[in-house]
Amino acid sequence: MIFEKVDRILEKYAYKHSAIISIMQDVQGIENYLPEDTLRYISEKMELKLTRIFDIATFYKAFSLVPRGRHKIRVCCGTACHLGGASQNLEQIKRTLHIKEGEATDDRMFSLETVNCLGTCALAPVVMIDEDYHDAVSPSKVEKILSSYHSESKRLQG
Amino acid sequence: MKEINSISNLETLRESIQQQRDSAKMLIRICNTGCRARKSVKVIDVLEDEIEKQGLGNKVTIKKTGCHGFCEMGPIMVIEPGNIFYCRVTPGDVVDILSETLVQGNVVERLLWRDPETKELVICEKDIPFYKKQKKHISYNSGKIDPTDIEDYIAADGYSALCKALSAMTPAEIVETVVASGLRGRGGGGFSTGLKWRICSEAPGDIKYIIANGDEGDPGAFMDRSLMEGDPHRIIEGMIIAAYAIGASQGFLYVREEYPIAIEHLSIAIQKAEEYGLLGNNIMGTGFDFNISINKGAGAFVCGEETALIISIEGKSGTPRSRPPYPAFEGLWGNLQL
Numbered sequence: 001m002i003f004e005k006v007d008r009i010l011e012k013y014a015y016k017h018s019a020i021i022s023i024m025q026d027v028q029g030i031e032n033y034l035p036e037d038t039l040r041y042i043s044e045k046m047e048l049k050l051t052r053i054f055d056i057a058t059f060y061k062a063f064s065l066v067p068r069g070r071h072k073i074r075v076c077c078g079t080a081c082h083l084g085g086a087s088q089n090l091e092q093i094k095r096t097l098h099i100k101e102g103e104a105t106d107d108r109m110f111s112l113e114t115v116n117c118l119g120t121c122a123l124a125p126v127v128m129i130d131e132d133y134h135d136a137v138s139p140s141k142v143e144k145i146l147s148s149y150h151s152e153s154k155r156l157q158g
Numbered sequence: 159m160k161e162i163n164s165i166s167n168l169e170t171l172r173e174s175i176q177q178q179r180d181s182a183k184m185l186i187r188i189c190n191t192g193c194r195a196r197k198s199v200k201v202i203d204v205l206e207d208e209i210e211k212q213g214l215g216n217k218v219t220i221k222k223t224g225c226h227g228f229c230e231m232g233p234i235m236v237i238e239p240g241n242i243f244y245c246r247v248t249p250g251d252v253v254d255i256l257s258e259t260l261v262q263g264n265v266v267e268r269l270l271w272r273d274p275e276t277k278e279l280v281i282c283e284k285d286i287p288f289y290k291k292q293k294k295h296i297s298y299n300s301g302k303i304d305p306t307d308i309e310d311y312i313a314a315d316g317y318s319a320l321c322k323a324l325s326a327m328t329p330a331e332i333v334e335t336v337v338a339s340g341l342r343g344r345g346g347g348g349f350s351t352g353l354k355w356r357i358c359s360e361a362p363g364d365i366k367y368i369i370a371n372g373d374e375g376d377p378g379a380f381m382d383r384s385l386m387e388g389d390p391h392r393i394i395e396g397m398i399i400a401a402y403a404i405g406a407s408q409g410f411l412y413v414r415e416e417y418p419i420a421i422e423h424l425s426i427a428i429q430k431a432e433e434y435g436l437l438g439n440n441i442m443g444t445g446f447d448f449n450i451s452i453n454k455g456a457g458a459f460v461c462g463e464e465t466a467l468i469i470s471i472e473g474k475s476g477t478p479r480s481r482p483p484y485p486a487f488e489g490l491w492g493n494l495q496l
Contacts, residue, residue: 018473021456025415052474059475061457062415078377116459117377118416120195122230133195 069111078117084125092139190222198233224388226301243283244269300388372413386420390427
């Protein structure tokens with residue numbers, strides 16, 4: 001069960017309060033988000049105030065308190081991508097999937113977020129889905145890119 | 159395990175690595191970091207498969223390197239001897255590269271870089287104007303060595319500065335050398351590195367820490383990223399020297415989570431340096447102890463600011479505090495926190 005996995009992570013970091021960010025990063029790796037009951041469990045086990053955990057979970061952008069999609073879409077909005085039309089791409093993705101930044105689609109297929117810079121400015125504007133970089137994206141390419149993940153999932157499900 | 163337990167031991171190892179290198183073999187250097195965004199991993203996979211299939215393993219070595227710098231033309235591949243520069247290489251080009259360049263000794267013209275002004279094809283990496291105007295210092299090894307192979311770094315004179323620092327210099331001499339060198343921070347403020355080390359070495363307190371800031375988040379800035387990905391041992395060697403100079407025994411590398419390759423390569427580098435006795439307790443038998451751990455950032459841009467970064471390492475939300483006191487006097491686990 002999930003709490004057994006959480007226990008192993010807590011032991012790995014020896015319940016050290018200073019390691020709470022690393023602990024939460026590892027715990028988030030289990031379900032791709034931080035469920036409330038898991039955070040309450042960590043708070044109890046580590047004897048660390050829930051307010052401090054909540055503070056960290058809401059301060060750092062990497063953490064999510066709501067479920068995320070199977071595929072994580074990251075739209076780069078750094079300077080180079082912004083100039084290349086990142087905001088139009090973002091709007092097109094939002095229109096296509098009917099979600100806003102920080103949300104996941106109803107079928108938990110995709111979640112959407114924006115990032116400041118992926119460090120691949122030569123490829124701007126960039127949309128990253130999971131570990132794949134999509135370079136020189138334009139609104140007209142968005143649907144095709146997203147549907148390739150749909151068909152991939154269908155194929156995997158058989 | 160090849161633990162190095164004395165300074166001369168490292169020199170012996172370096173010589174033996176250099177002697178083992180087969181200079182008759184062709185060398186293909188291909189970017190395995192920045193160019194991954196342009197699918198260089200697939201090119202490498204096909205390249206390795208084809209070399210095995212065609213039995214060319216005794217003729218060519220593939221070196222998966224860090225960033226070559228000319229990212230917009232990626233994936234980039236350089237073949238030695240000849241310094242042949244191929245750009246925008248796709249998996250479909252691999253067969254031609256092997257049959258033409260490796261076996262026949264010809265260049266594949268369609269993969270060469272074309273000068274947009276003169277319209278001429280350029281064969282050698284060193285003749286491309288983008289590189290011609292560069293003089294690489296810190297990024298010298300990136301694109302040349304395999305960042306996951308500590309012996310490649312040692313063969314390229316790696317850890318020789320550490321040897322010199324530990325065997326022939328006092329901490330004060332190191333500080334003054336760095337001050338005199340004019341080395342400065344690369345983040346924009348351009349603060350003198352030597353001065354920072356001097357302030358830390360003179361600061362009161364028995365326990366001191368070294369924190370390397372790899373939370374590079376400014377749009378368009380990735381000099382730290384290419385160094386962490388392409389030459390991680392250089393950072394580790396620098397941190398050990400700095401630690402010895404100021405009297406620290408523990409180091410932290412704070413790297414943003416959005417840089418997974420940097421985290422991977424630094425983790426491998428730390429592990430290898432420990433195995434080789436270059437990091438940890440009693441470094442190279444000199445009695446000096448120093449350890450490094452990695453902290454992953456969690457997507458907070460502001461944590462690139464030094465006080466916020468320090469608070470983040472302490473396991474809190476990284477809100478900057480006002481200075482003074484400066485981190486050299488009240489740093490990690492200090493009393494003056496929010």
